[in-house]
Amino acid sequence: MDVARKDIHNSQIPVVCRSCEARHGGVCGALSSGQLIELNRHSVRREVSAGCEIVGQGEAVCRYSSVLRGVVKLSKMMSDGRQQIVGLQFSPDFLGRLFLHESTLTAEAATDTEICSFPRPILDRMIAETPELGHRLHSQALQELDDARDWMLTLGRKTAQEKVASFLYMIATHIDPDSADCATFDLPLSRADIGDFLGLTIETVSRQITKLRKLGIITVENNRHVTVPDLDRLNTAAGND
Amino acid sequence: MDVARKDIHNSQIPVVCRSCEARHGGVCGALSSGQLIELNRHSVRREVSAGCEIVGQGEAVCRYSSVLRGVVKLSKMMSDGRQQIVGLQFSPDFLGRLFLHESTLTAEAATDTEICSFPRPILDRMIAETPELGHRLHSQALQELDDARDWMLTLGRKTAQEKVASFLYMIATHIDPDSADCATFDLPLSRADIGDFLGLTIETVSRQITKLRKLGIITVENNRHVTVPDLDRLNTAAGND
DNA sequence: CGTTATCTTGACTGCTGTCAAGTTATGTGG
């Protein structure tokens, strides 16, 4: 490509956006350079460390965000404290509930994360102006719905062993999407979080991880670092054929 | 309203659509009379009796539908036969997976139902032409996502008693939306289906219904007809405060 | 009225939760 033309092209894109992941797969990829410049004027890029809340259940949502790095957990809590994680968001996922004033759930950083957030009214307007943007968000919503329904099968019908294997398989394929047959990764969630995701207690999660280790399906170092020598075998243990 | 004008207005709407529920809350409400006439030329209105499949898991989706009457259950099945119902669709819900060639789940009539179905390409084109239509479908998808995530909390963290109470409360508020404090309705699902929705066995569902009866929270006639004298009490039994 | 499907109830088993103790990581100040 002509270097001069490339420079001209890049000069139309805000500096902070140039190397941003969300500009390709994420919402910003659907914006014109003019829209990107405008959105960027009002957006805030910030680090959120593990455990910090991004939005609370029932809170008014006045900003949307893109996940740039790390993992965000979406959860719901009952009044007596019982909790269920209902989804995980990875880069470059969009974060925020369109068409509704209040958030229906809590969003919290599971690992140290980086997010880029922008005022709601500006994006709402851009959605109305840009069909491609609405389409992307619609498409992501339907993908999340498919994921949620897959997880309902896991929660309702699988054994503890299959649940833990399903979780590990999901993480392996999300974090390390290249490798087809084996995978290595750091767990983004604590045992407590895994329990809240799978509808199990910490103890049961721990016991099932130990069993998978003894079966040779996974190896674990330092509690968080997992290696899966054979993804198909893990997938079978997850009950998926 | 002037009778003559009303006649002129109605003459622009296909006869079969005039008294159709889906024309207001459903997708057709977002269409111009011209679009409605065109869509109607290609649409088929048909009865589907209880237990009949509308689309199968993994099948190509070549038609979308609106639910006009009755209840449609959406379910997923594992290879060994374990099944999970992941959603119920009532009139005037839209049925079909946008932006994806294959259905990710099975749709089956839970009760005797009536649906209006139309070719996929025609609606896809209308969505591209009509922002309001895309917006409605997007909005319904997000509502279904909220519902799915609420149900994940039920599946993962509630007891059998709370699950059954949650199910009855959900049905009561969907079928009989008028009455604020008490409700009477016919269950649209068999005990087996309720089990598949709640991640329980038939026997456990039956036992919990018996318990709720003995507690005076519900009364049941002929197995299917339920009366809830105090919805708040049922909601408390469901674990929602 | 008989047959079949659906639902209920009972007895018992087993998986997962609860409670408790022990072990391994992580982080901090000396």
Next chain:
DNA sequence: CCACATAACTTGACAGCAGTCAAGATAACG
């Protein structure tokens, strides 16, 4: 770098809730 404190995780013993298997009751249907 080490000692200590704290958090996170693992393991064990036991209990209880929901599943399994079996029989009986009720409703639906021809």
